[in-house]
Amino acid sequence: MAVLSPQETTAALNEFVSEKHLGILTLVRKDGRPHSTPVGFMWDDENKVVKIITWSGSLKTRLLKEETLVGTISQVDGGRWVTFEGICSSTGDSEICSDAVKRYSLRYSEPKDRGDERRTITMTVDRILSSAGLAP
Template sequence: MAHDLHALDDAYLAFWREYQLCTLTTLRPDGTPHVVPVGATFDPATGIARVISSRGSRKVQNVLAAGDAGLRVALCQVDRARWATLEGRAVVRDEPEAVADAVRRYAERYRQPRVNPERVVIEITVDRAMGRA
């Protein structure tokens, strides 16, 4: 079920604030999918979803391999019959302000993450929302 990104309903947005684990699907350079569990946040005001990660992780390397244009990805979460998917273009950001902002958002939804000097943030500019919340 597709949703209008500019008119997401309260139930859909509330689902993205709950403590739910997600999956992030990226594509490897050979085109095969790489799906991993992640914690994620979504800011509907800016249309940006964020995933914090280590610089050397496969998901980060997949996004970086796509170059400056970024990589099309899917971020999903499911809880029984409720589900939500955000799709968009992902880039890796390593600026201290961007990482600190992503960590703050992650801590609000989940918990304070461990210190990680190799931390970066995968920022997804969402252009499609689907689901049933």
Template sequence: MGVTQHYSVQVTGRKPLSASAEAFLAEPLSATLTTIRPDGSLHAAPVRFTWAGDLGLARVMTVGSSRKARNLAANPGSRVALCQADGFRWITLEGTATVSNDAREVADGVSRYARRYQSSPPDPPGRVVITIAVDRVTALNI
């Protein structure tokens, strides 16, 4: 029976994650993005995302009319949690999120997504990118 490892890290000054955490975040898995609705209740949605450890940024492609994007538009700079799990391994990235429809930012998000998942994301009208400036990481068994 293996030893369970759990840790929580405040990410300041772009402190790098462990090699095992970076490797786990590079696996082409899905995650759950949790945002806060305008009424204060939580909204959780399955998403695909990318991680740029050197920048401390996670990105999620979506459309501006999605509940998650509308939640963030209603409360700019609000905190979110992005949790990737695989069996008994998981990592949660927390931070403040912004939504952008800027063509360069969306194109960068699409490029990163295509590299991680080996295919382009859907291209619906109104596509935006949610960028999360990660400042806290919690993990188990990675």
């Protein structure tokens, strides 16, 4: 296992997180209980953030409505895996949501139109764990 700062990403890691795999988002509630759910996500290596599109009625959005939470997002494919750790927040800002939908469409496919219900979760990544083959 490798432990990386967000500034230490590699071409192999960036390629892996551009492939069409789902991840598991885990949010840690203030009382310590986790909430985990499968998600499509996009790694923004330039800004060192993970973006997840969702909608206002999802539990993950409701958990983030009033506060930021610590979270992880993990992706695995055979022996290759990565986990991003950081602080998560949610927004309905139309520009941020539009950008996230475009990124999602490039990695996965065109998502369902959620209109004003669209939300974007942003994780500001402070640590990355990965399989050795994705590390420097």
